[in-house]
Amino acid sequence: MQLRPVRLLENIKNKKQTSIMDKTVVVGLGSCGIAAGANKVYQTISDYLLQSSQVDFELKKTSCIGMCFKEPLVEVIDKAGRYLYGNVTSELALQIIEEHINNNAPITQFIVSSNVIEAPQNYYFDLQQKVVLANCGVVDPENISEYQNKGGYDALKAILLRGLSDIDIIEEIKKSGLRGRGGGGFLTGMKWQFAHNNKSDDKYIICNADEGDPGAFMDRSLLEGDPHSVIEGMIIGAYAIGANQGVIYCRAEYPLAIKRLNIALKQARENGFLGKNIAGINGFNFDIYLKEGAGAFVCGEETALIASVEGKRGMPRKRPPFPAELGLWGKPTNINNVETWANVPVIIRNGASEYVKLGTENSKGTKVFALTGKINNGGLVEVPMGITINDIIYKLGGGIKDNKKFKGVQLGGPSGGCIPASLGDTIVDYDSVNKTGAIMGSGGMVIMDETTCMVDVARFFLDFTYKESCGKCTFCRIGTKRMLEILERITKGKGKEDDIDILETLGRQIKESSLCGLGQTAPNPVLSTIKYFRDEYEAHIHSKKCPAKSCRSLITYVVDKDKCIGCTVCARNCPSNAIDGEPKKIHFIRQSDCIKCGICFSKCKFDAIQLL
Amino acid sequence: MYMRVQRIALKPDLTSNTIDVDLSLLQPLIQKYKGKKGIAISLLQGAQDIYGYIPEVVFEYLSKETGIELSILYGVATFYTQFRLKPVGKNIVKICHGTACHVQNATAVGEAVQEVLNVKDGETTSDSLFTLESVACLGCCSLAPVMMIGSDTYGNLDATKASKIIREYQKQETN
Numbered sequence: 001m002q003l004r005p006v007r008l009l010e011n012i013k014n015k016k017q018t019s020i021m022d023k024t025v026v027v028g029l030g031s032c033g034i035a036a037g038a039n040k041v042y043q044t045i046s047d048y049l050l051q052s053s054q055v056d057f058e059l060k061k062t063s064c065i066g067m068c069f070k071e072p073l074v075e076v077i078d079k080a081g082r083y084l085y086g087n088v089t090s091e092l093a094l095q096i097i098e099e100h101i102n103n104n105a106p107i108t109q110f111i112v113s114s115n116v117i118e119a120p121q122n123y124y125f126d127l128q129q130k131v132v133l134a135n136c137g138v139v140d141p142e143n144i145s146e147y148q149n150k151g152g153y154d155a156l157k158a159i160l161l162r163g164l165s166d167i168d169i170i171e172e173i174k175k176s177g178l179r180g181r182g183g184g185g186f187l188t189g190m191k192w193q194f195a196h197n198n199k200s201d202d203k204y205i206i207c208n209a210d211e212g213d214p215g216a217f218m219d220r221s222l223l224e225g226d227p228h229s230v231i232e233g234m235i236i237g238a239y240a241i242g243a244n245q246g247v248i249y250c251r252a253e254y255p256l257a258i259k260r261l262n263i264a265l266k267q268a269r270e271n272g273f274l275g276k277n278i279a280g281i282n283g284f285n286f287d288i289y290l291k292e293g294a295g296a297f298v299c300g301e302e303t304a305l306i307a308s309v310e311g312k313r314g315m316p317r318k319r320p321p322f323p324a325e326l327g328l329w330g331k332p333t334n335i336n337n338v339e340t341w342a343n344v345p346v347i348i349r350n351g352a353s354e355y356v357k358l359g360t361e362n363s364k365g366t367k368v369f370a371l372t373g374k375i376n377n378g379g380l381v382e383v384p385m386g387i388t389i390n391d392i393i394y395k396l397g398g399g400i401k402d403n404k405k406f407k408g409v410q411l412g413g414p415s416g417g418c419i420p421a422s423l424g425d426t427i428v429d430y431d432s433v434n435k436t437g438a439i440m441g442s443g444g445m446v447i448m449d450e451t452t453c454m455v456d457v458a459r460f461f462l463d464f465t466y467k468e469s470c471g472k473c474t475f476c477r478i479g480t481k482r483m484l485e486i487l488e489r490i491t492k493g494k495g496k497e498d499d500i501d502i503l504e505t506l507g508r509q510i511k512e513s514s515l516c517g518l519g520q521t522a523p524n525p526v527l528s529t530i531k532y533f534r535d536e537y538e539a540h541i542h543s544k545k546c547p548a549k550s551c552r553s554l555i556t557y558v559v560d561k562d563k564c565i566g567c568t569v570c571a572r573n574c575p576s577n578a579i580d581g582e583p584k585k586i587h588f589i590r591q592s593d594c595i596k597c598g599i600c601f602s603k604c605k606f607d608a609i610q611l612l
Numbered sequence: 613m614y615m616r617v618q619r620i621a622l623k624p625d626l627t628s629n630t631i632d633v634d635l636s637l638l639q640p641l642i643q644k645y646k647g648k649k650g651i652a653i654s655l656l657q658g659a660q661d662i663y664g665y666i667p668e669v670v671f672e673y674l675s676k677e678t679g680i681e682l683s684i685l686y687g688v689a690t691f692y693t694q695f696r697l698k699p700v701g702k703n704i705v706k707i708c709h710g711t712a713c714h715v716q717n718a719t720a721v722g723e724a725v726q727e728v729l730n731v732k733d734g735e736t737t738s739d740s741l742f743t744l745e746s747v748a749c750l751g752c753c754s755l756a757p758v759m760m761i762g763s764d765t766y767g768n769l770d771a772t773k774a775s776k777i778i779r780e781y782q783k784q785e786t787n
Contacts, residue, residue: 213749294653297748311653312650378756460711573772
C-alpha cells in the first residue's frame with residue numbers, strides 16, 4: 001500500500017505564488033483511501049494542474065478523515081466553506097474541477113458532507129468529538145508547518161514559556177485522568193510517576209505502535225494522519241520522566257505510517273524539537289528512533305515488546321520488576337500506546353481542567369474506534385467516553401448492513417469479548433465495558449448481525465491467539481490449542497455434551513495461569529459468547545444446527561422447486577460443478593459434491609436456493 | 613510483509629539452489645550493524661529485503677560475520693511471521709483473514725483462490741509465479757473481504773470475483 005510516486009507540486013505552488021488561491025482541493029491519501037483508488041484520483045488532478053494554463057486552485061494531500069465507507073474522498077474548500085465529495089473516481093474528479101472549481105457550482109449529488117450546505121452524512125461529523133483525530137484528514141501529515149498552524153508543538157513550547165517542571169507535567173496528566181488507550185486502561189500519570197521516581201542516567205520512552213488486532217486500525221490512521229502529535233506527546237513524556245532516548249515500535253505492515261513517521265522525525269529534528277536543548281530548554285536532550293516490528297501479536301505486551309526492541313524473540317517475562325524500574329536495556333522505561341501519546345499535547349496545551357470536561361467520572365476524554373463488520377458506515381470515529389454502543393452503531397455507523405438484525409459487537413479483538421445487542425445501551429467507558437465481560441481494548445469494534453455464528457467467531461479468535469501464543473506458559477500454549485479443538489468440533493457438528501463445561505473450566509485455568517495479557521485474555525471471546533449466546537452453542541451440540549446458518553458442516557443448500565425457472569445461473573457459477581439441470585428445467589444440487597460455498601445462493605435472482 | 617496467519621515454511625528449503633546466493637550483497641548490511649546491540653531482527657529484515665527470503669547460507673554467513681549464534685538468528689527468524697525461509701513467487705497473493713473479512717466470508721475467497729492457483733496456504737505455484745498467503749489484517753476493513761496482489765488491493769470480494777481477478781493475472785503472466 002505504498003504511495004506510488006506522484007509528481008511533486010512544489011513547482012506549481014511556486015509558479016502560482018503571486019496569485020491568491022481562493023480554492024483548495026484536498027485528496028485523502030490514507031491506506032484505506034489508497035486501497036480504494038485515491039492515488040489515481042490525486043494523479044488525475046495533478047496532471048490536470050500541470051497541463052492546464054488556467055489554474056485556480058491549490059492541490060493538497062491529507063490522510064484519513066475516518067469516512068472509510070465513502071473513500072476515495074476529495075474535499076473542496078472555497079470561500080463559502082468546505083465540501084467533501086465521496087466515492088470519487090478520476091472522471092468525477094475532473095467533473096468537480098469543471099463544475100465546482102471553474103464554474104462555482106458544487107455538485108450536490110456527490111457531496112457527502114459540508115459545513116455550509118445540507119448533505120447526507122453531515123451527522124457523521126456532528127456526532128463526533130475530535131480531540132486526538134482533530135488533524136487527521138485536515139492537515140498534510142508530511143508538512144510540519146501545517147501541524148504547527150493548528151497549535152502543534154505549542155504544548156512543548158509552553159514548558160519553557162510557562163516554566164513548567166517535570167513534576168508539573170506529571171501532575172497535569174494525573175489531573176486529566178488519562179488512561180492507557182492500548183486497552184489496559186492504567187492511569188498514565190501514575191505510570192509516568194513510577195518511571196520518574198526511578199533514578200538512572202539513561203531512561204527510555206517507547207511508543208507502542210504494534211497494532212496487532214485483526215480488525216483495528218486506529219493507531220495506523222493516527223500515525224498516517226498526524227504523526228507529529230504522537231512525537232510531541234513523546235517529547236513531553238520524556239521531559240516529564242527524564243528520558244533521553246525514545247523508540248517507536250511500529251509494525252512493518254504499516255509502510256505508509258513508517259514513511260510518514262520518518263519524515264516527521266526528520267522535520268522535528270530540523271526544527272529543534274528533537275536533539276539537544278529541545279525547544280530552548282537547557283539540558284533537555286532527547287531523540288527518537290523507529291524500530292520496525294517483525295510480526296508477532298504478543299509484542300503488544302510491554303515486556304515482550306522490550307525483548308523485541310532488543311532484537312530477541314518477543315517473549316514476555318514476569319512482572320515485577322515493571323519496565324518503569326527495569327525496562328529496555330535494563331533501564332527505567334515508560335511505554336504508552338500511540339493514542340495515549342497523542343492525547344498528551346492536547347492536555348498540556350488546553351489544560352487538564354478543559355480535558356476533564358469530556359467523558360465520564362472514571363474515564364476522561366474521548367476514544368477512537370474502528371467500526372467494521374456488518375455495518376453500513378465502516379470507518380474511524382472518535383467519540384466522547386460515555387456514549388452508548390447503540391448510538392455508535394445506529395447514529396454514527398448508520399445501522400446494520402442490508403437491514404439485518406444486530407446481534408452483537410466484539411470489542412477489544414482477540415483479548416476482548418462480545419457484547420450482545422440486548423446490552424446495546426451500555427455506555428463506552430472502561431468500567432462499564434469491563435462489567436459486560438468484554439474489554440475496552442484498543443478500539444476495534446466488529447459489528448455482527450444475525451448471519452454471524454458466535455461459536456464460529458469464538459473459534460476464529462481462538463485460532464488467532466493459539467497461533468500467536470509465544471509458547472512460554474503451558475496453559476496458554478496447550479490450553480488454547482485444546483479450546484480450539486473443542487470449538488472446531490462443535491462447529492463441525494461433532495460437539496460433545498460436556499464441551500461447554502470443559503471450555504469454561506479450561507478458559508478459567510488459562511486466564512489464571514498465564515504470565516502475560518495474551519494468555520490472561522485469550523479465553524475472553526469464548527467465555528463471553530458462552531455467557532450471552534449459550535443457546536447457539538447448545539444448538540450446535542445438541543441439535544447439530546447452526547442458528548446463524550453459517551457453519552458449513554451444519555447447513556445444506558437445496559433448490560426450491562417452485563421458484564426455480566431453470567435459468568442455469570447457479571449451475572454455471574458453481575465452482576465444484578455440483579448443480580445439474582437443463583435450461584428451463586428445475587435444477588438439482590448433488591449434495592455429495594457441494595462444497596457449500598454459497599455462490600448459488602448469492603447468484604440466484606429468483607430466491608430459489610434455500611439454506612437449511 | 614504483512615503478518616501472516618500461520619508461521620509457515622519453518623523448515624529451510626534444502627532443495628533450493630544455494631549456489632546463486634551472492635553473499636557479498638550482505639556486506640553493507642553487516643557494516644551498518646556490526647558491533648551494535650540488539651541487531652538480530654534488523655539483520656534478518658535486511659537480508660530478506662535483499663533475497664526475498666533468508667537462505668540457509670545467509671544464516672551461517674551472518675552468524676560468522678557478526679558473532680551472533682546461529683541458534684539465536686534461527687530462533688528469531690522462526691518466531692516472527694515476517695521472515696520467510698523459502699523463496700517466494702513473482703506475485704504474492706495475500707488473502708486477508710482479519711475479523712471484519714472473516715465475518716464477511718473471507719474463507720470462501722481464500723478457497724476460491726486456492727482452487728484457481730492449485731496451491732494451499734503458504735505455497736508457491738510450480739511455475740514460481742504466485743505465492744499464496746493468508747494474512748491477519750490488511751487494515752482496509754471497510755472494503756472487506758479484501759485481498760492484495762503485489763501492492764494492489766482488491767476489495768468487496770466474493771469467491772467468483774476473486775477467481776476472476778486471479779485468472780486475469782494468470783493471463784497477463786502467460787502473455
